[in-house]
Amino acid sequence: MSEVGSALRVARTAAGISLQGMAARTNYSKPYLGQLETGARAVRAEHVAAYEAALATPLDHLRDRLIVESVSELDDLPSQLSSLLLPPVAHPRGDGATFTTTELAAAEQLAIWARGRQWGDGSVPRRAVVTWLGANTSRLQQLSASRGHQRALRTGAELADIAAVMSWDIEDITAARRFSVTAARLAHAAGDPVLTAAILTASTWQLLDSGRPAEGLEVAQLAQYLSRRTATPLLRVALAELEAYAHGILGDHAAFQRAIVVAAECRHEVAETVPGDSAADRSLTAATLGMLLGPRRDWPGPGQQSRLLGRSYRHLTVTRPDLAAVAFGDVPPPPESVPPEMIGISSARLQLMLGEPDHAAEQAGLALTRCDQRPTGRTAARLADFLHESTEFAEVAAVGEVRAAIRDLVTHR
Template sequence: MGSGERLRQARENAGLSLAAMAQRTHYSKPYLSQLETGRRTLQPEHVTAYSRALGVPLAVLYGPSLEPLRVAHEWLVADTPAQVHAAAGRRVGVSLAEEMERRVIELRHLDDTIGGGDLYPIVERELAAAEDLVAHASYAEPIGRRLLTVVGELAQLAGWVSSDAGRYAEAEYTYLNGVSAAQDAGDRALAGQLLSSLSYQLANVGNPADAALLARSAVKGATGASPKAHALLLERVAWASAKARDDDATRRALDDVDDTYESRSDSAPEPEWTYWLDRSEIDVMAGRCLIEIGQPARAEPLISAAVAGYAPDHAREKALYRTWIAEAWAKSGELDAARAALATARKDATAVNSMRLQVRIAAVETMIERLTVSR
């Protein structure tokens, strides 16, 4: 049963019409109908409104497909460890540092299944609390370095979800603040990750030439980076170079990504923020770059094979990558295949609150329409 159906069933079990529910929730009757039928994406505040109006526990109303959003909702309504500690006024010790590090990991993995529009307020609040703790709490120097690393990692995630939500200026400011925290913590690889994340945004919505320069600077500055971290930074060089239409630099960077990734070793520790980088992700990036430099036929098989292995709950990535499959088909002259791929991407996107995804779908749709008219 879908989540919208659960809301409808709970309302009907309570003997309420849509009109009566509209009076209790202050949402309009057509709006509620769209939520219950799945024509509008369900958000945590909608489920909360039904819970309060019907006296039904949240757990009853949430379906399995919204499990990540339920987790996000619980994060929103609970105090952060930093806030709890500030209220108690204790000296920061190892246990709090460990708990904050664990929460960064949990938030980072939530980004796999939740769009930036939903995750943004949670990460922003967590980052603000961590920054306040670093500024005002007392702690020993080793604990301080760990806390600064937490701030840097939260800043990277906050910048990422801000960008996904279309808040580009805020993302840039957050990334740069995170660089300062990472530098103070002595974590040059993390500083490189923050700068290369900013270069990725610039490549997409700014000046690709500036993005390529920034990405190369991030690689050079991240001395001592592990193989996977280094490969991730090189991927951003490849993407910015491709967006800047520098074919040779793109190919060199992609070769460097392959070589660096293959040099990894089980005995060499990797930062947790590289957990998602694997062969499939590298193939997707290679395919995207090939499309940008005019080789769409080579790109489609790479991306399609990677998408086929994605878990169903990774809806945003699946939808995003299918838009590149659609673009590859369109630029190869296969417009029917392009329309079919984009239709699947649009279907996947209905459950994701991501401005980046919506902008991307609209751009590919416009491109397909333009190519159709020109034939």
């Protein structure tokens, strides 16, 4: 259990406030606060500030402990990495910006290590990557002014991309956007248009998920332009699908259909392509999983998820049922660290976006059969998200039954 999270719980209970009462006093849900207090989610400065405001009590002593925890938790890193990451070293301008071969090898190993653990509920991988970026981003920015050092810039780009996806996963949206921009700039400076475009796919979805579809469409089209000569089949289908989603959310049915046609054509190429293990491929996989496993709760409003893609999807099912069948294709096999119930919950949330409540209830019900009796971490958070997002379909019998079952799990833990 996080010491800071435990201290927040002590402060709350000392004030005689329940988790439900604290949720009513802050912008966070009851399950989310429970995860902060038990250590399932990392406690950040804004969480401490929310407790201070709700309790009308200063908690300055916890801010210092945030810094201590962020360093001490990195002791769990492989020993060969921790010596190079802790403490962060300030490097002078000029020649000091150049990375040694040993440093680059360690950074590449860190990227591989963090990618393999980024879907777990622990905070150590994120803290490790953010620590490295905090120590080395200024060096990378100095290197980006030249045309060399592609290896360092590409590695920095992948680490920033990992930080962005992990920040998005814990709903630190501001940090996710910042890291995404850094990642795209470093990849572009490295002269790698495919990696740049792959990173922009995550940025596009973040914009769509944040209620900014017009901006998301612009970013997707920029990525298509940057990679027009070098895009892999996997990248082309991802960008075509994102463009379709943006048009669908904006209500441009004709453009949505055109983009779906392109995506369907690209899918045939993907089926005949052997998946690679490049930084761009890893980024695309992370972006796809982030789209499914990450936030999607408050826009366009409580219980209005079917307004996202639902209207365009229903129009497509009437006019082009053949395309509707392939409009939302199979998800890449998830890492072993992603429990199968999470995929089911994510599929159910997507069905809500499409305005298919019966299918959503079916997927959510199947996921519930695979859940522990006391779900925690991301599983509990996403079940709570489904409960919130399915409000508009609460009168549908199947949805009502699933909502009741979820409510029992996530509100009586």
